[in-house]
Amino acid sequence: MDCNTCDSTGAVLVHTPEVVEVSLTITLQAKEMLENAFGDDRSHALLVGVLSGGCSGYMYDLQIVESTEQDCQELIIEGFRVLVPNATSHLLDGIEIDYVDRLMGGGFKINNPNASSACGCGESFA
Amino acid sequence: MGVFALDSYVLILRGNDVLQFINGLSTNKVNGTCTTVFTTIKAKIIDMCDVIVMDDFVALIGHNPYKESLLSHLKTRILDSDVSIGDASFSNEVFLSTADIEVNEGVTKANTFRGFLIISPIGKGPEVTMTEEQFSNYRVDNMIPHHGHEITPEFNPLDCGLGHLVHDNKGCYIGQEIIARMRSRNKQLKQFVRVSTHGEDKPTTVGENYCLTIKRMRK
Known part of the structure; x- marks a missing residue:
């Protein structure tokens, strides 16, 4: 390959999905777990994102962050700051953040009306 | 060659x-x-x-x-x-x-x-010295699957002889659950094989003496 050639390669048009104004809910169980995690400090936020990958194509990414460089929507849900990146807002509108208490596979669980399928562990969806 | x-x-x-x-x-x-x-x-x-x-x-x-x-x-x-x-x-x-x-x-x-x-x-590459037929013979001799013949959207990687390109413990990727299940439960239903040109199997690549095909396995 000639690098000079490669420098002049035509960019492949990547369709940027429309930014959706996200609404989401947090269940009582998830709220209790978040209260344990955050304590009285509300300076941090829950970042709810999506990464590519996983068994079904997209993976949820939950993080507690002080701030982020991503272009995000900021929501206040049940007293918590929730950040949703605009780039993945179309995949996250209408989700419910739940917490499942199980010996195996327990933890935060996202119920997503936009997902047509999900993998067995629940972390990945399509 | x-x-x-x-x-x-x-x-x-x-x-x-x-x-x-x-x-x-x-x-x-x-x-x-x-x-x-x-x-x-x-x-x-x-x-x-x-x-x-x-x-x-x-x-x-x-x-x-x-x-x-x-x-x-x-x-x-x-x-x-x-x-x-x-x-x-x-x-x-x-x-x-x-x-x-x-x-x-x-x-x-x-x-x-x-x-x-x-x-x-373009224009700086090597001289082409193999015909389609010679390339097919090379692939048949060396059991190499090829796009459009064995490597097609009809098959999964295990079916068409690409199992060595499937990493066992790299973690999740799209399609991983199905492939991992096929491997762990030994549920591979098809196999990439070389057979005689005079056999009954429908070939995916025809060589001079042998063919390549993806054969349904008897379980």
């Missing part, structure tokens, strides 16, 4: 997340130059691609008729990753050499399981 011209595309991927992005969407562990397979959720092949890591970009070489399917698969999954895709197919040619040959300056060569993959700016 010789050099065969492939019908390939050359995509140029740039950005800090490129290898991680390809790794998350394909069957092999992608942390450098390698060959990997992109699969659907149902583990069917989208394309088998050679990943070639260059100084400041990564080239993805695949089969031209499958380019649009792969691009649609990749484009919707970039999200906010640091990945950009360019198409350099129009300015490069791709060859497969059965032996390690000298190439001109500016021409890239990578050793793959199929042979030596050569990507060159």
Whole structure:
């Protein structure tokens, strides 16, 4: 390959999905777990994102962050700051953040009306 | 033995997340130059691609008729990753050499399981010395599956002899659950085999004395 050639390669048009104004809910169980995690400090936020990958194509990414460089929507849900990146807002509108208490596979669980399928562990969806 | 011209595309991927992005969407562990397979959720092949890591970009070489399917698969999954895709197919040619040959300056060569993959700016590549028939014989002799014959969207990587490109413990990728289940439960229903030209099996590649086919296994 000639690098000079490669420098002049035509960019492949990547369709940027429309930014959706996200609404989401947090269940009582998830709220209790978040209260344990955050304590009285509300300076941090829950970042709810999506990464590519996983068994079904997209993976949820939950993080507690002080701030982020991503272009995000900021929501206040049940007293918590929730950040949703605009780039993945179309995949996250209408989700419910739940917490499942199980010996195996327990933890935060996202119920997503936009997902047509999900993998067995629940972390990945399509 | 010789050099065969492939019908390939050359995509140029740039950005800090490129290898991680390809790794998350394909069957092999992608942390450098390698060959990997992109699969659907149902583990069917989208394309088998050679990943070639260059100084400041990564080239993805695949089969031209499958380019649009792969691009649609990749484009919707970039999200906010640091990945950009360019198409350099129009300015490069791709060859497969059965032996390690000298190439001109500016021409890239990578050793793959199929042979030596050569990507060159148009007009700078090696002389083509193999016909389609000779290439088929080479593939039959060496049990090498090929795009459009065995490597098609009809099959999963295990069906068509690409099991060595499926990493066992790299973690999740699209189609992984199905492939992992097939392997762990020994549920592979089809197998890539070489058979006699006079047999009853419908060949996917016809050679001089033998054929390649994907045969349903009796369980």
